[in-house]
Amino acid sequence: MDAADLDLFAAATERLTTMADPELLTAELVDAGLAPELAADPALAGALLQAQGRIVGRSTLLDLLMAGPDHRPGLRVVLPMPGSRQPPGVRAGKTVAVRGIALSADGATHFLVHSGSGARVLLAAELSVVPVEAWDPELRPAIVSGAVDGGPAWGSLARDWETVAELAAVALGHELLGLGRRALEIAIAHQSDRYQFGRRLVVAQSVRHRLADVEVELVAAEAVLAASGNAGGEVRAHTAKAVAARAALAAAAAAQQLCGAMGFTTEYGLHRVVRRVRMLDALGGNAEELQLEIGSLLAAQGGLPAPIELAEALEEARRA
Amino acid sequence: MLHDAGWSRAGWPEQAGGLGGSATLRAVLYDELAAAGIEVPEAFVILETLGPVLTAYAPDLAVRHLPTYLAGEELWGQGFSEPEAGSDLASLRTWARVDGDSFVLSGQKVWTTLGQFASHAAVLARTGPPDSGHRGLSMLWVDLAAPGVTVAPIAAASGRDEFAEMFFDGVRVPRSGLVGELDGGWAVAMYLLQYERGMYAWLRQAVLHRRLAETAAAAADRAGPVAHAAIGAAYLALTSLRARSRTTVARLAAGENPGPEISVDKILLSRAEQAVYDAVLATRQEALLVGDGPEETALREEWFYSRATSVFGGAVEVQRDIVADRVLRLPRAGANGERDGRG
Numbered sequence: 001m002d003a004a005d006l007d008l009f010a011a012a013t014e015r016l017t018t019m020a021d022p023e024l025l026t027a028e029l030v031d032a033g034l035a036p037e038l039a040a041d042p043a044l045a046g047a048l049l050q051a052q053g054r055i056v057g058r059s060t061l062l063d064l065l066m067a068g069p070d071h072r073p074g075l076r077v078v079l080p081m082p083g084s085r086q087p088p089g090v091r092a093g094k095t096v097a098v099r100g101i102a103l104s105a106d107g108a109t110h111f112l113v114h115s116g117s118g119a120r121v122l123l124a125a126e127l128s129v130v131p132v133e134a135w136d137p138e139l140r141p142a143i144v145s146g147a148v149d150g151g152p153a154w155g156s157l158a159r160d161w162e163t164v165a166e167l168a169a170v171a172l173g174h175e176l177l178g179l180g181r182r183a184l185e186i187a188i189a190h191q192s193d194r195y196q197f198g199r200r201l202v203v204a205q206s207v208r209h210r211l212a213d214v215e216v217e218l219v220a221a222e223a224v225l226a227a228s229g230n231a232g233g234e235v236r237a238h239t240a241k242a243v244a245a246r247a248a249l250a251a252a253a254a255a256q257q258l259c260g261a262m263g264f265t266t267e268y269g270l271h272r273v274v275r276r277v278r279m280l281d282a283l284g285g286n287a288e289e290l291q292l293e294i295g296s297l298l299a300a301q302g303g304l305p306a307p308i309e310l311a312e313a314l315e316e317a318r319r320a
Numbered sequence: 321m322l323h324d325a326g327w328s329r330a331g332w333p334e335q336a337g338g339l340g341g342s343a344t345l346r347a348v349l350y351d352e353l354a355a356a357g358i359e360v361p362e363a364f365v366i367l368e369t370l371g372p373v374l375t376a377y378a379p380d381l382a383v384r385h386l387p388t389y390l391a392g393e394e395l396w397g398q399g400f401s402e403p404e405a406g407s408d409l410a411s412l413r414t415w416a417r418v419d420g421d422s423f424v425l426s427g428q429k430v431w432t433t434l435g436q437f438a439s440h441a442a443v444l445a446r447t448g449p450p451d452s453g454h455r456g457l458s459m460l461w462v463d464l465a466a467p468g469v470t471v472a473p474i475a476a477a478s479g480r481d482e483f484a485e486m487f488f489d490g491v492r493v494p495r496s497g498l499v500g501e502l503d504g505g506w507a508v509a510m511y512l513l514q515y516e517r518g519m520y521a522w523l524r525q526a527v528l529h530r531r532l533a534e535t536a537a538a539a540a541d542r543a544g545p546v547a548h549a550a551i552g553a554a555y556l557a558l559t560s561l562r563a564r565s566r567t568t569v570a571r572l573a574a575g576e577n578p579g580p581e582i583s584v585d586k587i588l589l590s591r592a593e594q595a596v597y598d599a600v601l602a603t604r605q606e607a608l609l610v611g612d613g614p615e616e617t618a619l620r621e622e623w624f625y626s627r628a629t630s631v632f633g634g635a636v637e638v639q640r641d642i643v644a645d646r647v648l649r650l651p652r653a654g655a656n657g658e659r660d661g662r663g
């Protein structure tokens with residue numbers, strides 16, 4: 001898929017993820033037969049998620065990516081509680097016990113629950129599903145818990161939790177990058193329009209440098225994500241998410257400061273970006289936790305994994 | 321050894337003693353050397369900044385000097401900075417006047433990396449009037465053995481003589497020593513800075529990967545969570561640098577001009593350098609703080625050098641100005657009486 005195609009898809013995503021129904025985007029993708037392409041071409045999923053982040057939209061795209069061929073309308077993937085990286089399910093014999101959160105839980109009929117040993121689809125009706133407002137109500141999160149006996153409602157998954165979690169980390173990284181871009185745009189717009197001391201605020205070097213630093217982090221996140229494809233191992237996936245999350249956090253913090261009191265109002269809407277950034281950062285391990293985890297892992301391994309390839313970048317430059 | 325095996329000559333033009341091929345081959349070489357645990361010789365750092373300038377702007381000089389450099393028989397210096405011209409490079413005062421078929425060069429340069437060992441230097445000098453700013457500068461290729469040249473090493477914080485000052489007193493430089501056009505030195509300097517901020521960053525990330533791998537190995541049995549967090553932070557910074565730098569190297573190799581965007585690479589390099597050596601220090605405090613062996617001394621020197629990365633080649637603050645002005649294109653102080661926030 002080339003850059004022009006990706007732009008088209010991103011534009012469609014912007015439209016579809018602002019609508020009330022979170023399944024519109026995934027339904028269109030599945031109807032258009034793009035599900036296999038989504039799995040095969042990480043740049044496509046990345047572009048869509050970045051677009052979704054940029055408009056602070058929501059969809060069940062993450063569920064589609066994580067569920068892969070077992071995706072169906074009404075299915076949501078249960079994610080670990082914020083602060084946890086353990087699979088949300090525990091299997092004991094035929095029983096699966098679950099405690100985790102699902103996003104866009106409104107309209108969920110089934111939940112996909114990963115445990116340490118595989119995954120199972122469970123009926124929503126057989127679980128406790130408690131919608132919460134809390135930190136980011138627009139995501140329509142719900143706490144999903146309960147214990148269910150018996151066989152799966154449909155297909156049991158071959159993919160293990162680690163692989164799915166790595167894929168989710170990269171996906172969340174893309175969305176965070178989009179959110180970071182949005183925060184930077186908001187900060188630049190406010191600083192450029194607002195006059196104090198008889199001049200635009202943005203002409204002050206301290207402001208310009210803070211914005212430049214955010215840009216540098218976002219560019220780095222973009223480069224790391226582009227090189228991460230479909231994860232490629234725990235360290236690489238966590239690195240992609242951590243770099244993107246940090247960039248988004250820096251962008252959100254800069255925007256909160258640089259928009260002054262206006263940024264603190266409900267009406268201005270910046271809080272939506274801040275909420276989403278913090279929420280996505282927390283899912284599957286936040287940037288700080290991942291950074292420590294990566295360091296401990298490298299120390300335990302006594303070395304670094306194979307670095308990002310130079311070759312693909314050269315190929316791309318040759319094509320361009 | 322690298323030269324005889326042909327390795328160091330890959331990616332340089334054949335007319336200039338190289339084996340041909342694009343700059344990509346050099347990028348691959350640095351990566352392979354570091355991965356194999358072979359230290360990338362310091363001379364390559366200078367080669368990466370001055371080599372491309374000679375091949376692009378002074379092919380005759382490249383034919384004469386690149387082969388001897390690649391054979392390890394010459395070392396070059398970069399003569400840009402002056403005591404009164406640092407970040408504001410265009411205010412430099414070393415000047416050269418045309419006299420017959422040569423230039424006569426006078427003035428002082430400072431902070432020339434390894435200048436005390438250099439045989440030649442690329443010197444940015446004023447050939448226009450004193451107030452000509454960046455428009456009146458020319459790049460000259462100066463034989464440091466010529467009469468009127470004095471070079472003195474400067475002891476650096478790292479504990480080594482990292483750099484030198486160079487004095488020019490009526491030094492005659494033949495017309496053939498002009499690199500680029502007369503009064504066209506700024507373009508040459510900017511071209512050079514692309515490589516200093518681009519290829520150099522790639523070369524360094526290769527070295528930094530090696531250092532961080534060694535640090536992770538050293539951390540395996542004796543480091544606590546603070547060191548682990550520092551290693552994690554360094555890994556994130558280093559991966560950011562590598563991911564970005566590989567696209568820049570690809571663009572340079574394809575003959576593209578990344579322009580102001582390369583300031584991003586320079587900032588990422590500064591961060592990665594400092595994060596990696598902070599991880600080294602966090603993991604090996606005893607070695608760096610109370611170890612006098614050769615390995616400890618070298619690491620200590622490198623730690624100090626990492627602090628200079630955010631200063632040389634244009635301080636990070638200047639890079640941030642460039643990103644703000646020319647990448648983000650933030651509005652500048654306008655005509656309607658607004659004051660500029662800078663300076």
Ligand SMILES: Cc1cc2nc3c(=O)[nH]c(=O)nc-3n(C[C@H](O)[C@H](O)[C@H](O)COP(=O)(O)OP(=O)(O)OC[C@H]3O[C@@H](n4cnc5c(N)ncnc54)[C@H](O)[C@@H]3O)c2cc1C
Nearest residue numbers: 398399400401406407431432433628631632633634635637
């Ligand atoms: C190890 C090392 C090797 C070097 N090698 C060479 C070499 O081979 N050849 C050569 O020509 N030069 C070399 N340099 C010099 C280097 O290019 C200069 O140090 C650099 O351009 C900055 O100039 P300055 O040191 O005079 O700092 P100044 O210009 O005096 O600035 C001092 C500090 O002020 C801040 N600052 C400066 N400008 C701004 C601004 N616009 N906005 C906000 N803050 C600002 C920065 O923090 C900067 O570090 C080397 C320097 C070092 C440390």
